[in-house]
Amino acid sequence: MLKVGVVGATGYAGEEVINILIRHKGVEITELSAIIDKEEPISSLLPVFKGKLDIICKKPDPEGMAKNVDLVFLGLPHTVSMKIAPVFLKAGKLVVDLSADYRLDPKVYEKWYGVAHKDTINLTQAVYGLPELYRDSIKKARLLANPGCYPTSVILGIAPALFEKAIDRSSIIADSKSGATGAGRKADIGLIFCEINENLKAYKVNEHQHKPEINTILSRVAGEDINIVFTPHLIPMNRGILSTIYLKLTRSMTTEAVVELYKKFYHGKPFVRVYDAGKLPQVRDVVGTNFCDIGVKVSGSTLIVVSCIDNLTKGAAGQAVQNMNLMCGFDETEGLM
């Protein structure tokens, strides 16, 4: 059994990692930590785990935890992970980091996250954990940068058309809509129920910190610089992201032909479900699953792609476990079906 720890166990992503690991046949959860007042069983902090998992959630102590895990998930805020990950790496442990700290070039990171990168050495060996694109590298990773939720949804929706050079690279627009767990479990007046319920807003229009992440990966896919237009929106629901993506076809294609292209691209990828022409995915069918559901529609020279994920599963905890499965030689879908 692989010994696994979770740092940041009481956040939404940490809770979901635990929830998935409980169903995983190859791992044992040996360590949990979070910033808490008192060390007590995780089932006291999060009653959802009563009768399922009773180990103690400790206060943060990376050095101590490193002695008792083979792999650790870091469910931490940006800028904190890069201080903690080196402790585990130095102890020879595998790290799956759910923050943005190991996803970007240090200059880009500094520009978008406002601080200089503190761990540029480990950064060079970090692998971006989108298995549908980078499965082979992931298998060899020691430090895994788990993708952001919006980037997962947007990149998977664009990559096939971009890779096949079917679209104009200078005219990519992603209009994304996310449930509120995407903002994390934190006390913030903008996140309270009555501010989000019966409301809808765009935010950080074309300035969201996930935009450079999307651009970085799409540029790799295209082999040249890509700069998309990206608008995130906050939706009154707990979970789910739906991205509506507007692309310009460079050659005449039918919806059926694009469906074919996408199905071929994702052949053998267990967590992408491409819809037949005439059908489009919706959030409810991916909530609680690790699937990314994709539907397409051609209208004249415009290709519209609708891409859906659960932001906490394929957009965070589920993808993190999928990456762990690849890194540790488990079946890619273990614990996730």
Add this chain to the structure above:
Amino acid sequence: MLKVGVVGATGYAGEEVINILIRHKGVEITELSAIIDKEEPISSLLPVFKGKLDIICKKPDPEGMAKNVDLVFLGLPHTVSMKIAPVFLKAGKLVVDLSADYRLDPKVYEKWYGVAHKDTINLTQAVYGLPELYRDSIKKARLLANPGCYPTSVILGIAPALFEKAIDRSSIIADSKSGATGAGRKADIGLIFCEINENLKAYKVNEHQHKPEINTILSRVAGEDINIVFTPHLIPMNRGILSTIYLKLTRSMTTEAVVELYKKFYHGKPFVRVYDAGKLPQVRDVVGTNFCDIGVKVSGSTLIVVSCIDNLTKGAAGQAVQNMNLMCGFDETEGLM
């Protein structure tokens, strides 16, 4: 025109007071204040008021504000109002306090709110602002203690049967369900969207601070001590309270007879709507209104009363304006229909 101020203008109750006063023909809003970083137009702080009201919302300065108002609404947290109200009273201004600070006997207050009362002198002259019970006293009030949201819903649902001695005074149970605005606009991890949405909980079971307020008023109605059982619940919606009240009839009555009793009791009270036998109110029909809708059903010796209000209107801001109308000689319904 009556010059009116609102202290705590950016809270949910303060915002709703402003919203109602804008439609009121007899008042002019001359002063607004709140704890804010920068003084700016209320329409910048709360864009809902763009094009409707543009006066500056100031930082707290009771003495300064008192010079420019005839009446002030205090939309403040408990324990704060009793420090501010005396300033306005001393300057000879009318005060409508939406907090609990002037609703209870000082000993009861100290027990339930955890601090000694700081303004016992003014407390003795405060009038409890439930117009359906105390209209005449309210007309003469200088300091008005606006009722709590749960008490408004529960007391109006019980008072007729209790006053008419139709029920057992020792067996009163109120099971109340409230929308999330009842908790106020504050950063609290328990109030964030994903903790309330798709959830439901009872809280402060038979220990809520509104229980002594209900007991105090019902004891006055009954002419002897009343001690109810009271359980509040938090519901995933913005506005509204529905109280389901379980009473024991002391004599055999039909549903129709109880309807008759309630209609008679509330005759001439413009904001109570008693439903005919066979019909029961629901929250959607009172949201955004100052009505308290009441339906009853007799089953054997049990009388079940369903009482609905909008917690921000009849349960706070609307009732506050209704009280102002009575205190200042306006029509009781001005601004509220």
Add this chain to the structure above:
Amino acid sequence: MLKVGVVGATGYAGEEVINILIRHKGVEITELSAIIDKEEPISSLLPVFKGKLDIICKKPDPEGMAKNVDLVFLGLPHTVSMKIAPVFLKAGKLVVDLSADYRLDPKVYEKWYGVAHKDTINLTQAVYGLPELYRDSIKKARLLANPGCYPTSVILGIAPALFEKAIDRSSIIADSKSGATGAGRKADIGLIFCEINENLKAYKVNEHQHKPEINTILSRVAGEDINIVFTPHLIPMNRGILSTIYLKLTRSMTTEAVVELYKKFYHGKPFVRVYDAGKLPQVRDVVGTNFCDIGVKVSGSTLIVVSCIDNLTKGAAGQAVQNMNLMCGFDETEGLM
């Protein structure tokens, strides 16, 4: 007092028309009708009107109703209005039609609504009721075609930039998100609570029947044919539309310059609120109001416009009353502020 009737009084739009007319100083509601089992007071059918309006809601009888109204609102499904409107017009009454029946050229209508137009004679004299563009024609209208909800939001968001030739006319994308009242009050398994709650979907992608309406009006504004890309989405909230619009600037402009352009275009239009640079509207600030709130952001050569309305108010009933005000010589904002 203008005598006014509402056909389709129990639908969401009909209910909201009544709700607004109750507050209107210049009208008297003399007639209500709907497809109902039994004629009874509207306050029995819709308890929200208890104590506010008690007139009888009758079964449909256009000829009878026409004798007792000066103006009628038709809150009817598409294809039904064109059978009813002629009755009122023949009797010399004014008609405000909230359906799509008088908005489009008959050929376009037949293509998108699937039936031949039944009243092409009256259609020629119908005026499209978007007051921000057509105030003068509206004042003289006998038959008013009240705009669709999505078109109101999208056209108002694009018109200034289009009219000023600031954008590429061949590259207009509108990504719209609507609350569920937009689908009407009807029994449909796709509309039940658990299918919409905690869900999100795109539908009728670039094939929605409001697209030709948007194209028709924008083509008039531009003076040449416009064909936009339009994707509607269904959001788990009751009311509100937010449209995120992606445009290509034809000349270099700052956000501030675009704000200026929009403010100038909407100068003197009481129901459009243009936000200053750096601020964007959200749904909560327009719900229950007749405002269309617009914010803009320039990023490189891309202009992103966010346009918000309440779909039942500015997107239906409120705009209908605004049009009635213009047709009948009332102040444009009467009943709506």
Add this chain to the structure above:
Amino acid sequence: MLKVGVVGATGYAGEEVINILIRHKGVEITELSAIIDKEEPISSLLPVFKGKLDIICKKPDPEGMAKNVDLVFLGLPHTVSMKIAPVFLKAGKLVVDLSADYRLDPKVYEKWYGVAHKDTINLTQAVYGLPELYRDSIKKARLLANPGCYPTSVILGIAPALFEKAIDRSSIIADSKSGATGAGRKADIGLIFCEINENLKAYKVNEHQHKPEINTILSRVAGEDINIVFTPHLIPMNRGILSTIYLKLTRSMTTEAVVELYKKFYHGKPFVRVYDAGKLPQVRDVVGTNFCDIGVKVSGSTLIVVSCIDNLTKGAAGQAVQNMNLMCGFDETEGLM
């Protein structure tokens, strides 16, 4: 592998049964049926099953289906099950019926469901499937009457105190709140999103058809006739029931003593979690699980019990699988943890 079929596969309960069976190690889903226009893979009808289950969902044909199953789940409306169950029983197959058809005495059934019982012979051998009370009988059942959602929540909340004679049997009040899946997936104007969202109502007050079911089982527990007061409420959320139960203690007990009594009663029952004194359950912690979470609080002579379940899991599909596990010799928790 046990061959299992689901009749009514596209309803909420049927969907959830399938969802659980997919994770169950001892069964194979061999047959699905529903009232549908066209026979197609269940993953086309319910895309949530894409990539998980692709067998054809057929039109109803009980005789045909009976040949290919060992056990069948009936997710059918009341009054329909009793026409279908005999087909499977006659063929020697096990039946787990999720409707109310085999839960009540035929006279009580006729009174509350409005039709005479059509299968009184099989009814006599039906076992009420509440495993916490009737595990031994369930193991031998051929026809299992799966309990209603409200009864599961209410009975489990009352049974320990009632069995131990700690409470007054004549004064039991259950105030239950349910999410909207409880009403099923059907086109009904009262169930559409905008009628339930931002609303709250009591319905069928003390007249709900689950009341006689609760009374029947509690009377068995008590050994004498019990008649409770029961009010259900509809809450704007998808899943979950929270019942707040008001009881009168017949002897002085502390909260701790009641907790002890409940823990003892449910010792060895894997799906009941009794909370320690001072803590109360909430819906979010049981959603998606088969747990019934129970918390208690004593206040004077009043015992308040809060009992939470997921109405589709412990209140329907989960409990149905738990019963199948007992009937077929699987571990009671297989597929449910």
